[in-house]
Amino acid sequence: MIPIPEILNKPSFSKEEIVALLNASGAERQLLFERALEVKLCEVGNKVYFRGLIEFSNVCSKDCYYCGIRKSNELVKRYTLSDNEVLTAARFAFENKYGSIVLQSGENSSSAFTSRIERLIKEIKKLSNDQLGITLSLGEQDEEVYQRWFNAGAHRYLLRIETSDRELYARLHPADHRFDFRLGCLETLKKIGYQAGTGVMIGLPFQTVESLADDLLFMKKFDVDMVGMGPYIEHAGTPLYEYRGELWDIQERFMMTLKMVAILRIMMKNINIAATTALQAIDPLGREKAVKVGANIIMPNITPGKYRNDYALYENKPCVDEEPDQCNGCLDARLSLTDSEIGYGEWGDSKHFRERK
Numbered sequence: 627m628i629p630i631p632e633i634l635n636k637p638s639f640s641k642e643e644i645v646a647l648l649n650a651s652g653a654e655r656q657l658l659f660e661r662a663l664e665v666k667l668c669e670v671g672n673k674v675y676f677r678g679l680i681e682f683s684n685v686c687s688k689d690c691y692y693c694g695i696r697k698s699n700e701l702v703k704r705y706t707l708s709d710n711e712v713l714t715a716a717r718f719a720f721e722n723k724y725g726s727i728v729l730q731s732g733e734n735s736s737s738a739f740t741s742r743i744e745r746l747i748k749e750i751k752k753l754s755n756d757q758l759g760i761t762l763s764l765g766e767q768d769e770e771v772y773q774r775w776f777n778a779g780a781h782r783y784l785l786r787i788e789t790s791d792r793e794l795y796a797r798l799h800p801a802d803h804r805f806d807f808r809l810g811c812l813e814t815l816k817k818i819g820y821q822a823g824t825g826v827m828i829g830l831p832f833q834t835v836e837s838l839a840d841d842l843l844f845m846k847k848f849d850v851d852m853v854g855m856g857p858y859i860e861h862a863g864t865p866l867y868e869y870r871g872e873l874w875d876i877q878e879r880f881m882m883t884l885k886m887v888a889i890l891r892i893m894m895k896n897i898n899i900a901a902t903t904a905l906q907a908i909d910p911l912g913r914e915k916a917v918k919v920g921a922n923i924i925m926p927n928i929t930p931g932k933y934r935n936d937y938a939l940y941e942n943k944p945c946v947d948e949e950p951d952q953c954n955g956c957l958d959a960r961l962s963l964t965d966s967e968i969g970y971g972e973w974g975d976s977k978h979f980r981e982r983k
Contacts, residue, residue: 627646628643628646630646630650630654630657630658631657633646633647634647634657634658634661634892638893639889639892639893641836641839641843644839644842644843644889645835645836647885647889648835648838648882648889649835650885655881658885658888658889658919659884659888659918659919662887662888662891662892662919662920663918663919663920665891665892665895665920666891666920666922668895669895669896669977670895670896670898670922670977672965672966672967673922673966673967673969673972673974674917674922674923674924674961674964674966674968674969675726675898675922675923675924675968675972675973676719676724676725676726676924676925676957676968676969676970676974677724677725677726677727677728677761677900677924677925677926678715678716678718678719678724678726678926678928679727679925679926679927679928680712680715680716680727680728680729680730680928680929681731681927681933681937682706682707682711682712682729682730682731683705683706683707683731683732683734684702684704684705684731684936684937684938685705685706685731685732685734686732686733686734687732687734687735688732688803689799689800689803690799691798691800691864691865692788692798692827692830692858692860692861692866693861693939694861694863694864694938694939695732695937695938695939696864697732699863699864701863702863702936702938704936705933705936707929707930707933709742709745709746709749711930712729712746712750713746713750713753715727715928715929716750716754716758717753717754718928719758719928720753720754720757723970724758724926724928724970725758725759725969725970725971725972725973725974726758726759726761726782726973726974727750727758727759727760727761727928728761728784728925729743729746729747729760729761729762729763729764729780730762730763730764731763731764732765733764733765733766734764734765735765735766735767735768735771740771740774740775743764743775744774744775744778747760747775747778747779748778748779750779751778751779756779757971759781759782759973759974759975760779760780760781760782761780761781761782761784761823762780762783762784763783763784763785763786765785766785766807766808766811769814769818772811772814772815772818772820773818776819776820780820781819781820781821781975782821782851782852782976783815783820783821783822783823784823784824784825784852784854785808785811785812785815785822785823785824786824786825786826786855787805787808787809787812787824787825787826787844788825788826788827788830789826789830789833789837790826790837790840790844790845791833791840791841794830794832794833794837797831797832798830798866812824812848819983821851821852821898821975821976821979822850822851822852823850823851823852823853823854823898824845824850824853825853825854825855825856825902826838826841826855826886827855827856827857827858828855828856828857828858828879828882828883828886829857829858829873829874829878829879829882829883830858830866831866831872831873832869833858838882838886841886842886842889842890845890846893846894849982850894850897851897851898851976851978851979851982852897852898852899852923852976852979853890853894853897853898853899853900854899854900854902854923855883855886855887855890855900855902856883856902856904856905857876857879857880857882857883857904857905857908858873858879859876859879859904859907859908860873861938861939876908877908879908880905880909880912883905883916884915884916884919887899887901887916887919887920887921888920890920891919891920891921892920896976896977896978896981897976897977897978898922898923898974898975898976898977898978899916899920899921899923900921900923900924901913901914901916901917901921901923902916902925903925903927911960913960914960914961914964917961917964917966918964922974923974924957924961926957
């Protein structure tokens with residue numbers, strides 16, 4: 627086996643080398659983290675960009691076996707924010723110089739839903755004098771819908787594939803959830819002109835280190851502009867919960883996520899990588915630790931506090947008892963620990979996207 631320092635000096639990694647990096651521990655793991663931070667500072671700098679997250683509905687047409695808001699979970703208290711609540715959250719982001727927002731919800735492809743999103747995008751652009759960047763994370767849609775939303779002013783789209791392993795994907799979803807259709811949606815988003823993002827869960831039942839290495843190679847081959855990936859955290863209201871005894875230890879999932887972030891930063895030097903909230907569900911400083919190993923995006927939750935506990939994709943979700951204005955000082959203090967600068971008022975678009983285009 628090639629020594630870790632030698633692998634880190636290579637211009638690209640083979641699958642076997644990625645597996646070796648994912649298995650690194652102790653001093654070798656620290657070398658990986660230090661190299662990733664070095665690449666990040668050189669390629670995208672020390673700025674961290676905010677994406678104010680508005681989880682505006684937990685109504686979902688999908689039935690993914692890992693997700694707490696899956697349509698078959700009858701214990702979920704369903705909600706949908708009013709237009710005024712969405713716009714109030716967007717105005718908060720604008721006035722606090724977040725630079726960008728993310729509109730996220732359960733998957734819905736009804737004409738009423740898609741038309742409402744189109745209208746909200748236009749109204750958000752209007753209230754912010756076109757200064758707020760808009761990322762969407764609204765699942766699988768037809769090309770015509772994606773195009774309408776793009777024309778209205780959205781310019782980034784996150785569609786997580788959750789795993790690039792077809793067999794594993796089939797074990798995580800009902801038969802009518804098609805891997806190829808989701809992959810086709812990602813292709814369509816790139817074709818239209820979005821900054822296209824995807825991501826995976828780390829530590830899933832049936833998942834292997836080799837599968838995670840393939841995930842990284844998939845993102846490299848697909849040439850994504852941004853990535854959001856986090857540890858799998860089980861939810862009692864899902865079919866996968868019965869496999870909780872077979873999972874990697876929660877701290878192992880956390881550390882593996884940090885290694886995935888670090889390796890991806892080295893492999894795709896100038897993309898945007900999010901420090902996902904699920905990391906903070908395991909470690910109070912989880913997001914900050916991800917920033918220290920390559921992440922450069924933070925998504926403060928600006929959903930009204932009374933709804934946050936109901937957007938429970940997984941258990942132990944952090945910050946569910948806070949209002950948006952309680953996050954500001956906290957995030958400033960936390961990110962100061964990482965020697966990072968916050969890119970207030972900046973979109974923080976993917977450098978990779980700009981160069982790719």
